Amino acid sequence: MNTIQRTLIILFLTNFWASNAQVPEGYDLWLGYSKIENAATLENYRKVCSSIYFQQSSEISNTAKEELKRGLDKMLDQKTSFTNSHEKATSLVVATTNKLDNALLKILQSEIPKVQKNGFLIKSVNTGKKQQCIITAQDDAGLLYGVFRFLQLIQTEKAIDEIAILDNPRIDLRVLNHWDNLDRTVERGYAGFSLWNWQKLPESIDQRYIDYARANASIGINGTVLTNVNANALVLTPMYLEKVAALANVFRKYGIKIYLTARFSAPIEIGGLSTADPLDPEVQNWWDNKTKEIYKMIPDFGGFLVKANSEGQPGPQNYGRSHADGANMLAKSLQAFNGVVMWRAFVYSEHDPTDRAKQAYLEFVPFDGKFMDNVLIQSKNGPIDFQPREPFHPMFGAMPQTPLMMEFQITQEYLGFSTHLVFLPKLFEEVLQSDTYAKGKGSTVAKVIDGTLQGQKLTGIAGVSNIGNDLNWTGHPFAQANWFGFGRLAWNPNIASDQIAKEWLQLTYSSEPEFTKALIPMMINSREAVVNYMNPLGLHHIFDTGHHYGPGPWVSELSRPEWNPTYYHKADSLGVGFNRTRSGSNAISQYNKEFQTMIENLETCPEEYLLWFHHLPWDYKLQNGQTLWNGIALRYQKGVDQVEEMIATWNNMKQYVSENKYHETKMLLNIQLKEAKWWRDACLLYFQTFSKMPLPDGVDQPQHSLKHYKSLKFPFAPGIRPQWN
Numbered sequence: 001m002n003t004i005q006r007t008l009i010i011l012f013l014t015n016f017w018a019s020n021a022q023v024p025e026g027y028d029l030w031l032g033y034s035k036i037e038n039a040a041t042l043e044n045y046r047k048v049c050s051s052i053y054f055q056q057s058s059e060i061s062n063t064a065k066e067e068l069k070r071g072l073d074k075m076l077d078q079k080t081s082f083t084n085s086h087e088k089a090t091s092l093v094v095a096t097t098n099k100l101d102n103a104l105l106k107i108l109q110s111e112i113p114k115v116q117k118n119g120f121l122i123k124s125v126n127t128g129k130k131q132q133c134i135i136t137a138q139d140d141a142g143l144l145y146g147v148f149r150f151l152q153l154i155q156t157e158k159a160i161d162e163i164a165i166l167d168n169p170r171i172d173l174r175v176l177n178h179w180d181n182l183d184r185t186v187e188r189g190y191a192g193f194s195l196w197n198w199q200k201l202p203e204s205i206d207q208r209y210i211d212y213a214r215a216n217a218s219i220g221i222n223g224t225v226l227t228n229v230n231a232n233a234l235v236l237t238p239m240y241l242e243k244v245a246a247l248a249n250v251f252r253k254y255g256i257k258i259y260l261t262a263r264f265s266a267p268i269e270i271g272g273l274s275t276a277d278p279l280d281p282e283v284q285n286w287w288d289n290k291t292k293e294i295y296k297m298i299p300d301f302g303g304f305l306v307k308a309n310s311e312g313q314p315g316p317q318n319y320g321r322s323h324a325d326g327a328n329m330l331a332k333s334l335q336a337f338n339g340v341v342m343w344r345a346f347v348y349s350e351h352d353p354t355d356r357a358k359q360a361y362l363e364f365v366p367f368d369g370k371f372m373d374n375v376l377i378q379s380k381n382g383p384i385d386f387q388p389r390e391p392f393h394p395m396f397g398a399m400p401q402t403p404l405m406m407e408f409q410i411t412q413e414y415l416g417f418s419t420h421l422v423f424l425p426k427l428f429e430e431v432l433q434s435d436t437y438a439k440g441k442g443s444t445v446a447k448v449i450d451g452t453l454q455g456q457k458l459t460g461i462a463g464v465s466n467i468g469n470d471l472n473w474t475g476h477p478f479a480q481a482n483w484f485g486f487g488r489l490a491w492n493p494n495i496a497s498d499q500i501a502k503e504w505l506q507l508t509y510s511s512e513p514e515f516t517k518a519l520i521p522m523m524i525n526s527r528e529a530v531v532n533y534m535n536p537l538g539l540h541h542i543f544d545t546g547h548h549y550g551p552g553p554w555v556s557e558l559s560r561p562e563w564n565p566t567y568y569h570k571a572d573s574l575g576v577g578f579n580r581t582r583s584g585s586n587a588i589s590q591y592n593k594e595f596q597t598m599i600e601n602l603e604t605c606p607e608e609y610l611l612w613f614h615h616l617p618w619d620y621k622l623q624n625g626q627t628l629w630n631g632i633a634l635r636y637q638k639g640v641d642q643v644e645e646m647i648a649t650w651n652n653m654k655q656y657v658s659e660n661k662y663h664e665t666k667m668l669l670n671i672q673l674k675e676a677k678w679w680r681d682a683c684l685l686y687f688q689t690f691s692k693m694p695l696p697d698g699v700d701q702p703q704h705s706l707k708h709y710k711s712l713k714f715p716f717a718p719g720i721r722p723q724w725n
């Protein structure tokens with residue numbers, strides 16, 4: 001079957017079930033709304049929802065009402081009806097605070113002032129006449145989020161008789177970044193093709209757009225960047241803007257704004273100008289007009305995401321200008337419309353011999369305070385590139401006058417594609433809770449990005465989407481948890497990852513305590529497992545080149561030095577690791593003193609960052625007395641063992657999930673095990689050529705020779721653009 005035939009079949013299937021009531025398993029994500037089985041609980045919920053007053057005032061509140069009805073109909077197995085009078089003694093009232101009657105306002109007077117933008121209050125109150133449950137918010141989006149939370153409480157069978165939940169999002173812009181190309185391929189996408197069917201838009205609205213928006217709204221996501229950061233200027237032409245506007249019309253009802261990636265050279269490519277110099281008035285004028293044109297078609301357009309002067313993308317430096325010049329030019333165009341610029345800090349240059357881990361900081365920190373108010377600087381979580389483990393990016397502790405936006409990668413480019421079960425909220429939590437010491441102890445990354453540390457007004461977080469047109473959206477059924485978890489952390493970056501795992505498992509699979517008790521630890525440990533079998537002890541970027549599928553620590557001949565894994569591990573006969581201390585690249589100097597001191601001192605440097613910051617001899621003694629070589633080998637083995645444990649856990653879960661779901665995950669876990677062994681064997685054989693030491697007891701002998709592993713080629717690995725090959 002060729003690619004075109006395959007595409008046609010996928011597209012056919014996608015449309016086929018959209019017109020059928022019965023959706024494929026996994027399609028409904030965490031919104032399955034299965035019927036409440038416990039009779040007493042069901043009875044109680046039916047009572048609370050027996051008479052609902054829903055005050056509607058906008059498209060978004062219409063959506064909230066529809067969602068409430070849809071969820072309750074299914075879970076309570078009855079037709080939900082609404083009363084149209086507020087006065088009547090209703091059991092459930094859903095209304096924005098300005099529409100609540102005086103009696104309720106009085107009862108809720110201490111809570112209502114605490115409800116903020118997009119936040120909500122769900123509270124059971126006694127009005128004197130009867131017990132009522134109230135869902136209220138300052139704005140309609142808050143109402144929608146409150147409704148979704150209410151439905152989640154019911155789905156997870158929480159007691160709601162005395163409920164009192166006041167929840168405000170901590171971050172304003174909670175955004176997915178799609179790396180989707182106009183030809184529907186997805187850069188680093190492992191779940192099929194792009195959802196956006198550009199050829200059929202604007203006339204044809206796929207049910208998937210609506211279901212995508214529902215899923216996002218249900219976890220509080222309020223923005224989406226439709227296109228790849230390696231941008232194509234064509235999306236800014238009228239033909240495409242019309243299609244974008246059609247999507248915006250769908251998403252608006254769910255409180256979701258659209259953003260586009262702006263190719264910096266667009267004024268030349270589609271505007272006919274001879275330059276894209278940000279200080280040239282003609283260029284500014286071109287962007288001003290383009291922005292006006294966009295807002296005319298999409299009045300609530302969110303703004304631009306820009307990758308500039310990075311990996312070959314054009315940018316202000318092409319004209320001798322700075323990132324601030326480039327970002328501010330676009331910010332000026334967007335200002336009048338309340339649009340924002342999300343300017344990426346993922347930059348490094350092949351012409352700069354400085355340690356790549358230092359380059360973004362050096363390019364951006366001098367411009368702290370020089371960006372306009374509607375610019376956010378979007379930085380990846382670590383200083384290199386979405387590795388299984390990285391220390392936090394030092395910029396988070398060094399730009400007090402700039403809104404810093406976090407960029408996490410939900411798609412598993414470096415974490416096993418969509419065949420490995422890796423629960424990313426554990427990784428995200430580690431980063432968010434890292435201490436930057438920017439204002440002394442407790443200055444966590446979470447506080448930097450939610451604005452509480454430095455008093456930022458504009459706050460944002462982005463997740464590179466793992467969504468495609470696979471029937472279950474994300475390829476691996478458990479990868480849905482990463483989308484869900486990103487949304488939950490975008491709402492509140494301090495939610496514990498095990499809490500997120502529990503919520504997701506209960507909503508998606510089952511609330512059986514035996515099931516969640518076994519699977520929460522499995523999900524939580526899956527993150528450390530992947531670190532162990534891919535990049536233990538601070539090793540990083542030793543992936544095979546281009547597609548990043550599988551190990552390639554031997555790759556050393558690429559033209560750009562910092563694209564070679566050997567640049568990162570620096571293995572030689574003396575030892576392994578990147579010396580980023582004062583005697584090396586001194587990247588540690590970019591961190592605040594406390595972190596620096598902890599890292600520099602080998603006795604206090606956490607072992608998970610050891611080889612990220614230090615080059616150490618193969619016989620260096622780890623804290624447990626093992627040599628470094630043995631420690632590396634045993635960790636690779638441990639990663640494999642952890643996958644075996646995941647399989648053993650899953651084997652016991654058969655009774656809790658459907659036959660199909662059980663088998664799907666089981667097959668994927670077997671691929672994960674095979675690939676974990678591949679990583680272990682290939683990396684250990686390679687590093688052994690330097691250490692010249694035998695594998696310690698407890699480490700399995702490699703299945704093949706190093707030559708074999710080096711010979712493996714994957715020209716059709718998914719998620720890759722030809723130019724990366």
Ligand code: BDP
Binds near residue numbers: 188229346385413
């Ligand atoms: C790298 C990816 C590449 C992206 C780039 C980015 O391999 O496909 O374009 O990041 O974030 O990790 O711009």
